[in-house]
C-alpha cells in the first residue's frame with residue numbers, strides 16, 4: 001500500500017488480501033498446510049516459487065499481519081514470530097555467530113539479558129552492557145568483533161531515552177547492526193528504522209494486541225536483513241506464530257493508533273498530577289520537562305508513551321501501601337493493556353538482580369511502575385490517592 005497514506009489509514013487497510021469470497025474483514029486461515037493443483041505446482045512451490053506451502057513459514061493471515069506492521073514501521077518487510085522473545089532470538093541467530101560480540105543497553109527486558117548471558121553466551125557470543133543514555137560508553141565498548149547493538153527505548157521502568165540516530169552512527173562506523181526493541185512506543189510513536197536502526201523488534205503481546213489475549217512477536221527491516229533470511233530461519237528453526245494469534249494482532253493494529261495516543265495522553269496527565277503530589281518524591285516520564293532526556297524524546301518520539309514510574313515516599317512499605325490500596329489497577333508486571341497495571345519493580349521484575357545493580361539503575365525500594373490503560377483518568381487518580389494520602 002502506498003507510503004503516502006497516514007498511519008491511521010495503514011493500520012486499518014494495509015496488507016489486506018481478499019479471497020474469492022470478497023470478505024470485508026480479514027479472513028482467519030486456520031490451516032497447517034496448503035494443497036497444490038498438481039505435482040508440477042507442488043514442485044515449483046517447494047523450489048521457492050511464491051505461494052502458500054506450510055504455515056510454519058507461509059500463511060495468508062500471518063502475511064497480512066506482517067505486511068500491515070511493515071507498512072506502519074515504514075519497513076520493506078516484516079516477519080512475525082511466536083513471541084517477542086522468539087523475535088529477539090531469531091534476530092540474533094540469523095545475524096550472529098560464535099565469536100561475535102554484542103553491545104547491549106543495561107536497561108533492557110530481563111529475559112533479553114538472560115537470553116544474551118545464559119543462552120547465546122553458551123554458543124560463544126559475548127555481550128557487554130552499557131548505559132542506555134551514555135553514548136560514549138557504547139563507543140568505548142566496541143571491539144573488532146562487535147556485530148550488533150541492542151537497545152530498548154524508553155527503558156523499563158526508568159523510562160530512560162536512548163539517542164537512536166547517535167547510536168546508529170556509532171554502530172555503522174563499527175560495522176555493527178542496530179536493533180531497537182520498539183515495544184514501549186510502537187510505530188505510532190517512534191519509527192526506529194527512519195532514525196537509523198536496522199531492526200525494529202516487537203513483542204506484539206503488549207500494545208499491538210492491547211487487550212492481553214495472545215502472544216506474538218515481529219521483526220521489521222529490509223528484505224535483505226529481515227524478509228529473506230528470517231523467513232528461511234522460521235522455515236528451518238520453527239518459532240512461527242499461530243495464524244489465530246496473527247489474526248488477533250492484525251485486528252489489534254486497526255485500533256493501535258487510537259489506543260496508544262489515548263493511553264499516552266492519559267499517562268502525561270497522570271505524570272503531571274503525581275509530580276505535584278506531596279507523597280511522591282520523583283516521577284520518571286519522558287513527557288515531563290524534569291526528565292533528563294525530555295528534549296531527545298520530543299525529537300525522536302511523537303509522544304512519551306503510556307508507561308511511567310514514580311517514587312513513593314516511605315520506601316518499600318510506602319510503595320506497597322500504594323499498590324495494595326488500589327482497587328482498579330491490576331497488580332501485574334504486564335504492560336500494553338487497556339487495563340492499567342501497577343507493579344513494584346524492586347521486588348518483582350528486578351528482584352533477582354543485586355541490590356547494588358538495582359541502586360545503580362535507580363530502581364529504589366519506593367519505585368512503582370504504572371502502565372496506563374484506557375480507564376477514566378479521575379478513577380485512576382482516585383485509585384492512587386487512597387494509598388498516597
Ligand SMILES: *Cc1c(COP(=O)(O)O)cnc(C)c1O
Nearest residue numbers: 083084085109181183203205216
Ligand atoms: C514483553 C517484552 C518482551 C518479550 O516479549 P514476549 O512477547 O513476552 O516474549 C521483550 N521486550 C519488551 C520491552 C517487553 O516488554
